[in-house]
Amino acid sequence: MKTQMKRPVLLLTLLALLALALGMSLLMGPAPTSGRDLWNFLFHGDKSYATIFLDLRLCRAILAFLVGACLSLSGAILQGYFQNPLADPFVVGVSSGASFGAVLCLALGFQSVVFGVPVQSLFAFATGFALVIAVYLLSRRKSVFKVETLLLTGISAGALASSLTSFLLFLRSDSFEQAVFWLLGSVQLADWRQVVTVAPQFLVCLFIAQWLAKDMNLLVLGDEAARSLGSPIESVRKVCLAVATLLAAVSVSVAGVIGFVGLVVPHGVRILVGPDHRYLFGLSSLAGGVFLVACDLLARTLLSPTELPIGIITAALGAPIFIYLLHKRT
Amino acid sequence: MPALCIWIALLCAGPCLAARGQDRILYDDLGHPFPLAGPPQRIVSLAPDITETLFALNLGPKIVGVTRYCDYPPQAAKIEKVGGLVDPNLEKIQVLHPDLVVAFRGNPIGIVNKLRSLHLPVFVFDSGTSLAGVLEIVGKMGRLTFQTGTAESLCRDLEDRRRQVELALENVANTPRTFLSIPGQGLWTCGSEGYLNNLIVQAKGINIAGGIRRRWLNLTREQLVHDNPEVIIVMAKDFEAFRSSRDRLLADSRLKTVEAVRTRNIRFLDENIASRFGPRLFQALVDVARILHPERFPGKP
Numbered sequence: 001m002k003t004q005m006k007r008p009v010l011l012l013t014l015l016a017l018l019a020l021a022l023g024m025s026l027l028m029g030p031a032p033t034s035g036r037d038l039w040n041f042l043f044h045g046d047k048s049y050a051t052i053f054l055d056l057r058l059c060r061a062i063l064a065f066l067v068g069a070c071l072s073l074s075g076a077i078l079q080g081y082f083q084n085p086l087a088d089p090f091v092v093g094v095s096s097g098a099s100f101g102a103v104l105c106l107a108l109g110f111q112s113v114v115f116g117v118p119v120q121s122l123f124a125f126a127t128g129f130a131l132v133i134a135v136y137l138l139s140r141r142k143s144v145f146k147v148e149t150l151l152l153t154g155i156s157a158g159a160l161a162s163s164l165t166s167f168l169l170f171l172r173s174d175s176f177e178q179a180v181f182w183l184l185g186s187v188q189l190a191d192w193r194q195v196v197t198v199a200p201q202f203l204v205c206l207f208i209a210q211w212l213a214k215d216m217n218l219l220v221l222g223d224e225a226a227r228s229l230g231s232p233i234e235s236v237r238k239v240c241l242a243v244a245t246l247l248a249a250v251s252v253s254v255a256g257v258i259g260f261v262g263l264v265v266p267h268g269v270r271i272l273v274g275p276d277h278r279y280l281f282g283l284s285s286l287a288g289g290v291f292l293v294a295c296d297l298l299a300r301t302l303l304s305p306t307e308l309p310i311g312i313i314t315a316a317l318g319a320p321i322f323i324y325l326l327h328k329r330t
Numbered sequence: 331m332p333a334l335c336i337w338i339a340l341l342c343a344g345p346c347l348a349a350r351g352q353d354r355i356l357y358d359d360l361g362h363p364f365p366l367a368g369p370p371q372r373i374v375s376l377a378p379d380i381t382e383t384l385f386a387l388n389l390g391p392k393i394v395g396v397t398r399y400c401d402y403p404p405q406a407a408k409i410e411k412v413g414g415l416v417d418p419n420l421e422k423i424q425v426l427h428p429d430l431v432v433a434f435r436g437n438p439i440g441i442v443n444k445l446r447s448l449h450l451p452v453f454v455f456d457s458g459t460s461l462a463g464v465l466e467i468v469g470k471m472g473r474l475t476f477q478t479g480t481a482e483s484l485c486r487d488l489e490d491r492r493r494q495v496e497l498a499l500e501n502v503a504n505t506p507r508t509f510l511s512i513p514g515q516g517l518w519t520c521g522s523e524g525y526l527n528n529l530i531v532q533a534k535g536i537n538i539a540g541g542i543r544r545r546w547l548n549l550t551r552e553q554l555v556h557d558n559p560e561v562i563i564v565m566a567k568d569f570e571a572f573r574s575s576r577d578r579l580l581a582d583s584r585l586k587t588v589e590a591v592r593t594r595n596i597r598f599l600d601e602n603i604a605s606r607f608g609p610r611l612f613q614a615l616v617d618v619a620r621i622l623h624p625e626r627f628p629g630k631p
Contacts, residue, residue, distance in 0.1 A: 031425035055448060056421045120440075188420065189440045191447060305412060305419040306398070 006273050007283070014286045018065075021293040025061040026053055028297065030305040055192070063190035064296040064310075065289035066198045067251040068261055072288020073202070074247035075262030076269070076280050077209055080216045081240050082147055085270075088263035089248035091151065092241070096158035097131030098124040098252035100165045107168045121253040128249035131157055136241065184309030185258035187296055194254045201250050205243045206285055212236055213277035220275070260314040261288050264322045271325045291318070356474055359435075359456035360442075369476040370430035376418055376441075377434035380455065381406050382608035383468060384432070386484055387477045395426045402602060402610070420444060430475070457607040460528035461492060464611050484609065491612045492532070495619045498626045499534045506622055508535040509549075509559035509590065511575065513566065513601060517549040525607060533619035535561070551584050562590040563621060565601040572598040597621045 026038060031052050040046035041053055074089035081087065089095065101123035135157045139150040215236040218226035226233045248262070266284040273279055295313040302308060356364045374395035375381040381400040384393055390405055395412040410426065413419040415436050423431060423445065433442050433454045445452045453474055455467055465485045472481020508530050512518040520526040520537070521544035530537040538557035539549060562579065566572035576596045585591045599621070604614040620627040 030419055030422040051424055051448060052421055056424060188417075189444045191444065300419075305422045306414065307417050307419060 007279055010269070010272055010283060011286070014283070014290055018286070018290045018293070021290055021297060022058075022061055022065075025293060025297050026057050028301050029057060030300075059192055059195060060187055060190040060296065061293050062195050063198065063254065064187045064292045066195065066202055067187060067255045067258065068265075068292025068295075069285040069289035070198065070202050070205075070247040070251040071258065071262040072265040072291070073206060073209060073281060073285045074244045074251075075288075076266035076277075076284040077216075077240050077244040077247075078262075079266055079270075080219060080277055080280075081237065081244065082151060083219060084151075085267055086263070087151075089244060089251075090158070090257070090259070090262065092154035092245065093131045093135055093158035093161060094128045094245055094248040095252055095257045096161035096165070098128030098249055099257055100131075100161040100168075101125070101127030102253075102256070103165045103168045107171065125249045125253040127161075128252055129245060131161060132241070132245040132249075185256035185311045186299075186307070186309060187255045187292075188300070188307055190254075198250055198254060201246065202285075205247050206281065208239065208243050209281045210278070212239060213281055216240070216277040217275075255310075257311070258292070258314060259311050260318045261292055264318045265291055268322055268325050271328075356453075356470070358452075358454045360454045362446075362452075362454070364451065364453050364474070366474070366476070367429075370428075370474075372426065372428045372430070373475070374412060374423055374426055374428040374431045375400065376412070376432060376437045377415055378402065378406075379457070379607045380432045380434050382606055382610065383471055384475070386468070386609045387471060387475060387480050389475055389477065392475075394428060395423060402606070416441075420448065423450065424448060432471075432474075457525065459523055459525050461525070461532060461611060461615065463525060464607060464609065465489065467607070468609065488609055488612045492615060495532065495615055499619060499623055502534050502623055502626065505534050505536050506560040507538055507557065508622065509538050509554060509557070509562045510599075511562060511564045511579075512546065512605075513571075513575075514548075517551065517554060518546060519549055521545060521547050525611070526604065529604070529611065529615055529618055530622075532615055533622050535618070535622045551582075554585065555588055558588055559590050560593075560595065561622060562588075562596045563599050563618065564596060565599045565604055567601050569598060 027033060027035060029052070031049075033049055033052065037046070037049050038053065041049055071089055075087070078087040078089060078091065079085055082091075102120050104127070105120040105123040132154070135150065135154045138157075139146070139153045215226070215231045215233070218229055218231045219233070219236075221229075223233050251258070265288040266280065269284045269287050270280060273283060292310070292314070295310055295317060298317070299308045299310045299313045302313075354366050356366055358364055371392055372394045373384060373389060373392050375384055375393055376397060378397065378400045381393065381396050382402050384390065385403050385406065390403070393406070393409055396406055396409045397414055397418065398411045399415060400406045400409070410422075412422040412426070415434075416438055418437065418441055420441070429451060431445055431450050431452045433445075433452055435454075435456045437454075442452055442454055455470070458464065458466060465488060468481050468485050468488070472478045472484075509517075510519050510526055510530060512520065512526075519539045521539050521542040522537075523543060523545045527537045527540050531540070538554075538559050539547060564572050564575045564579075566575055576598075579585060579591060579596060580594065582591075590596060599614065599617055603610045603617070616627075
């Protein structure tokens with residue numbers, strides 16, 4: 001199939017899958033609910049399952065979608081930024097920084113809620129963002145700014161933050177279990193307030209990414225060539241990094257560290273529809289969202305009422321699909 | 331004059347009314363107010379410690395949901411499971427339509443907040459650092475569930491039990507240095523903030539880690555050799571598990587100078603009884619006292 005044809009096909013497939021995943025997310029759960037209950041709720045105003053359908057299942061599915069979309073878009077941007085298929089939202093240190101913030105918050109015993117947002121999330125967001133800024137400034141101090149320097153500084157700073165996290169966990173064995181649960185990632189505590197905070201940030205980031213997509217396409221030619229074609233390459237790079245970091249920090253702060261989505265989904269989409277960022281960004285976001293909704297559905301139904309950490313599912317489900325796509329291509 | 335009478339009447343009535351108003355609000359251990367509407371009919375317990383205490387207050391039939399760790403009393407195993415301690419399932423709790431959800435230290439605060447935002451009536455208990463803390467929880471649970479009478483008599487029984495141990499141990503000549511081994515990788519034990527420390531102290535022993543201001547901690551072999559405990563109490567889930575732990579300690583050549591290892595004074599304590607912050611902790615007190623001072627407790631346990 002031609003690439004031009006593949007895009008609408010993928011788009012339609014993803015939308016169908018999204019509808020399916022959302023429908024199943026609404027219907028399935030430890031509480032026995034049937035299609036009839038959902039029907040009665042939607043069209044006859046039957047309120048008996050309102051909390052379960054809206055506040056527990058729908059809210060959670062939407063948050064999962066947003067987190068998946070954020071991570072995937074962040075990965076798509078960074079893979080373009082670094083011109084490296086191994087780049088993902090966590091490579092510049094966001095996740096390590098954010099985890100450190102969350103665990104620090106637990107260790108200090110801060111458990112309050114500010115403006116409806118847990119302090120832990122604010123901490124995670126702030127430390128994740130701060131770490132990337134530090135990494136960026138450190139790599140810029142060299143006379144020539146090189147992508148590799150940023151990548152390696154990010155990895156080292158991430159390792160440092162991880163070691164501090166482990167140190168805190170070691171000191172505070174009391175909060176260990178809670179922290180472990182958080183580190184593995186989950187959208188169980190989804191809240192409409194989180195949806196309301198994440199959604200606009202995601203949309204703004206998607207808009208900016210879409211706006212920069214043409215310039216991103218020029219990065220393939222190398223910075224020099226892109227500059228000679230009139231692209232404001234320095235600014236594009238800065239904005240890209242900021243947007244990708246924001247996306248990753250937002251998702252980590254609401255759902256913990258969920259691996260594999262940001263790495264695999266944009267890569268898979270690129271294999272299917274080609275490297276044009278104008279389409280890659282939107283489709284990656286959609287695919288990441290659908291993927292995470294499906295993973296969350298499995299995470300909460302497989303061993304119900306016990307919930308699996310979502311990270312287990314993303315890797316278990318994502319890795320085989322990804323390997324298949326890779327081999328199909330070659 | 332009539333006006334004065336009314337004023338006096340109001341002044342007298344004011345505090346009475348206020349006091350009655352306060353009676354209807356109970357603050358949980360996180361400081362959240364909880365309105366006492368009436369005896370709860372559908373209780374969800376989010377920790378084994380809580381389940382046990384609820385059963386001790388004869389509230390077993392009112393419990394509609396427990397965690398998968400709630401295995402005491404045996405009837406608790408038959409109740410619907412709502413997940414674990416750190417991962418209770420919100421939806422499962424929601425469909426049970428509880429009129430009281432009792433949470434405990436160890437339940438993630440995020441879960442507790444989420445339950446509150448779903449308008450479920452949550453009451454949170456914190457575990458204490460001593461046996462007296464158990465009595466506090468029982469008392470507060472009694473008020474929360476309108477079982478004040480049962481709670482008071484349970485507290486009296488437990489206090490009597492403690493008193494009996496205290497009398498039996500009056501003027502003991504020695505307070506053995508004790509190492510309490512808690513299951514886990516390495517030499518886990520409890521520090522001065524852990525309630526088991528209080529148990530050892532009340533049983534007239536010296537907790538070798540009692541000087542460390544922690545709840546739980548992992549001792550090194552070096553510390554163990556240095557502190558040289560006379561008794562090692564191994565908490566284990568059954569005798570089989572105890573035997574394998576004991577044999578590991580006895581076989582460890584690095585510990586051969588430790589007095590308890592040399593004299594093979596390694597004793598079993600039922601983990602299920604001693605690891606729950608509930609009424610059975612007073613049974614654990616008797617068990618530990620008997621281990622440390624067998625001469626004061628003649629007869630079979």
